[in-house]
Amino acid sequence: MDSSAPSVIIIGGGPGGYEAALTAAAAGARVTLVEEIGLGGASVLTDCVPSKALITTAEFKARFEFAEKMGVEFSEDDGDPATHEPLLEGVEAHIDLAGANRRVMDLAAAQSRDIRAALEEEGVRVLDGRGRLLAKDTVEVTAADGSTQTVQAQTVLLSTGASPRVLPSAQPDGERILTWQQIWGLTELPEKMIVVGSGVTGTEFAHAYLGLGCEVVLVSSRDRVLPGEDADAAECLEEVFRDRGMQVMNGSRAESVERRGDEVVVTLTDGRTVTGSHCIMAVGSVPNTDDLGLEEVGVATSDSGHILADKVSRTSVRGIYAAGDCTAVMPLASVAAMQGRIAMSHALGEAVQPLRLGAVSSNIFTDPEVATVGVGQKELREGAQGINEIMLPLAPNPRAKMRNVHHGFVKLFATQGADVVVGGVVVAPSASELIYSIALAVQHRLTVDQVAQTFTVYPSMSGSIAEAARRLHTRED
Numbered sequence: 286m287d288s289s290a291p292s293v294i295i296i297g298g299g300p301g302g303y304e305a306a307l308t309a310a311a312a313g314a315r316v317t318l319v320e321e322i323g324l325g326g327a328s329v330l331t332d333c334v335p336s337k338a339l340i341t342t343a344e345f346k347a348r349f350e351f352a353e354k355m356g357v358e359f360s361e362d363d364g365d366p367a368t369h370e371p372l373l374e375g376v377e378a379h380i381d382l383a384g385a386n387r388r389v390m391d392l393a394a395a396q397s398r399d400i401r402a403a404l405e406e407e408g409v410r411v412l413d414g415r416g417r418l419l420a421k422d423t424v425e426v427t428a429a430d431g432s433t434q435t436v437q438a439q440t441v442l443l444s445t446g447a448s449p450r451v452l453p454s455a456q457p458d459g460e461r462i463l464t465w466q467q468i469w470g471l472t473e474l475p476e477k478m479i480v481v482g483s484g485v486t487g488t489e490f491a492h493a494y495l496g497l498g499c500e501v502v503l504v505s506s507r508d509r510v511l512p513g514e515d516a517d518a519a520e521c522l523e524e525v526f527r528d529r530g531m532q533v534m535n536g537s538r539a540e541s542v543e544r545r546g547d548e549v550v551v552t553l554t555d556g557r558t559v560t561g562s563h564c565i566m567a568v569g570s571v572p573n574t575d576d577l578g579l580e581e582v583g584v585a586t587s588d589s590g591h592i593l594a595d596k597v598s599r600t601s602v603r604g605i606y607a608a609g610d611c612t613a614v615m616p617l618a619s620v621a622a623m624q625g626r627i628a629m630s631h632a633l634g635e636a637v638q639p640l641r642l643g644a645v646s647s648n649i650f651t652d653p654e655v656a657t658v659g660v661g662q663k664e665l666r667e668g669a670q671g672i673n674e675i676m677l678p679l680a681p682n683p684r685a686k687m688r689n690v691h692h693g694f695v696k697l698f699a700t701q702g703a704d705v706v707v708g709g710v711v712v713a714p715s716a717s718e719l720i721y722s723i724a725l726a727v728q729h730r731l732t733v734d735q736v737a738q739t740f741t742v743y744p745s746m747s748g749s750i751a752e753a754a755r756r757l758h759t760r761e762d
């Protein structure tokens with residue numbers, strides 16, 4: 286490695302950190318990455334990847350239970366179709382949670398190994414340990430055995446992520462009162478899971494455990510689930526949850542959670558109590574910015590402890606950048622990765638496009654999924670003017686009928702006059718895939734006509750996106 290090449294040190298090996306490391310190494314920099322728990326970060330090891338893998342198991346189970354209604358029978362093949370005895374009539378599938386969690390953790394570990402291999406192939410030096418700023422260009426790394434070393438670099442990237450918020454009156458015990466990072470060791474399916482918090486995290490885990498076969502109570506402090514999301518999408522999901530037997534308790538703030546033998550008792554602020562066998566606390570996150578040396582070096586943070594970073598990921602200290610959940614920008618793996626790449630391009634003098642949050646797409650992995658991109662109800666509520674909106678239910682879509690989809694819709698937002706697509710919501714199975722066509726339209730400022738005139742497959746769910754665009758064009762308002 287050329288010793289005159291620019292040097293970079295990155296603290297934190299989640300999507301923000303490892304994507305930055307790959308970008309910087311590809312640009313010819315000498316890169317050191319310091320990571321404490323494992324490459325891939327919380328995203329790969331405990332949060333994003335494991336939660337989606339567990340949800341996939343729950344959804345797989347649902348398919349077996351639904352098979353009969355779709356006309357599928359399972360039988361022993363004795364060669365004579367007339368005498369086949371259905372084996373699984375009225376079947377109920379059961380979950381081996383130990384096996385499911387093992388698969389999830391194996392998958393996460395494999396992805397972490399892949400990331401290490403990719404980094405090493407690019408020549409990134411990985412140091413296992415905890416990093417702390419000693420000066421604007423110096424990081425002290427403490428290994429698990431307590432030994433320390435210092436590393437100097439011209440550029441520093443902080444990408445230390447965030448951790449589950451813990452309420453003082455609801456201390457996780459790791460057995461029955463759990464943060465979402467502690468559930469992966471469960472070996473038996475909880476009888477009754479109480480999920481506290483109905484943001485995206487709580488909603489996804491409530492969906493997952495309901496699908497796995499638990500009784501689920503979702504304790505939501507707000508007047509509906511997913512308070513930050515499209516209200517129609519949240520209402521649709523809440524209806525589906527209730528239809529499937531979930532108890533959704535809106536307007537219910539947890540005051541405390543305590544363990545009583547084999548039970549957990551959640552006491553609400555109005556005095557009511559909810560009893561279950563287990564409880565997941567999903568009441569938000571706090572940035573991992575304590576004890577990073579920020580104050581000593583002068584890196585500015587918000588009152589919540591998030592590092593203040595601009596659209597090219599610069600902090601208040603020249604040469605120090607920040608990316609991901611430790612900043613106050615959208616807490617998504619995709620955004621963390623983009624912030625990390627932008628930081629490195631900026632630091633190394635490459636062409637750089639500032640972060641554009643208007644075209645970020647995201648998805649809530651429930652059934653149906655809820656995917657959004659760009660301008661939405663929130664922006665309209667906050668006073669965005671001159672936007673037309675259309676909502677098209679999916680039920681009449683022929684592909685939806687075949688797939689037995691009764692819930693869900695497509696929503697498009699476009700500017701009045703110019704008819705440029707600026708946002709969309711899809712509530713449907715595989716909405717995470719369907720949203721990409723709307724994201725392309727938003728990113729490249731396509732008009733509703735351009736979307737409407739693009740061929741879609743017949744029959745397909747994406748036909749509803751083109752149809753929504755067609756109808757949005759012909760609206761008078």
Ligand SMILES: Cc1cc2nc3c(=O)[nH]c(=O)nc-3n(C[C@H](O)[C@H](O)[C@H](O)COP(=O)(O)OP(=O)(O)OC[C@H]3O[C@@H](n4cnc5c(N)ncnc54)[C@H](O)[C@@H]3O)c2cc1C
Pocket residue numbers: 296297298299300301302319320321322323325326327328329331332333334336337414415416417444445446447465486573577608609610611615616617618619620621
């Ligand atoms: C349950 C859940 C599900 C999610 N699902 C999705 C999803 O489906 N899609 C999506 O886009 N986003 C999802 N997110 C959000 C996503 O996980 C985060 O936005 C993403 O992890 C942020 O990446 P990051 O690199 O900032 O931090 P992290 O992934 O948290 O990585 C930070 C790393 O830094 C390390 N670290 C911290 N301090 C130090 C230190 N001093 N020295 C060395 N190492 C340190 C940590 O050990 C950690 O490994 C989900 C979040 C949760 C909680």
Ligand SMILES: NC(=O)c1ccc[n+]([C@@H]2O[C@H](COP(=O)([O-])OP(=O)(O)OC[C@H]3O[C@@H](n4cnc5c(N)ncnc54)[C@H](O)[C@@H]3O)[C@@H](O)[C@H]2O)c1
Pocket residue numbers: 481482483484485486487489504505506507512513537538539540567568569570615616617647648649650
């Ligand atoms: N699929 C995904 O992409 C995905 C999944 C999970 C998280 N995330 C990211 O993480 C972000 C944060 O989501 P989150 O759900 O972890 O946190 P959040 O802060 O958005 O939600 C926490 C919820 O808990 C509620 N709450 C707080 N205290 C409570 C109490 N005592 N009793 C009952 N409810 C209480 C809050 O009102 C809030 O609605 C999301 O906005 C998203 O960007 C993404």
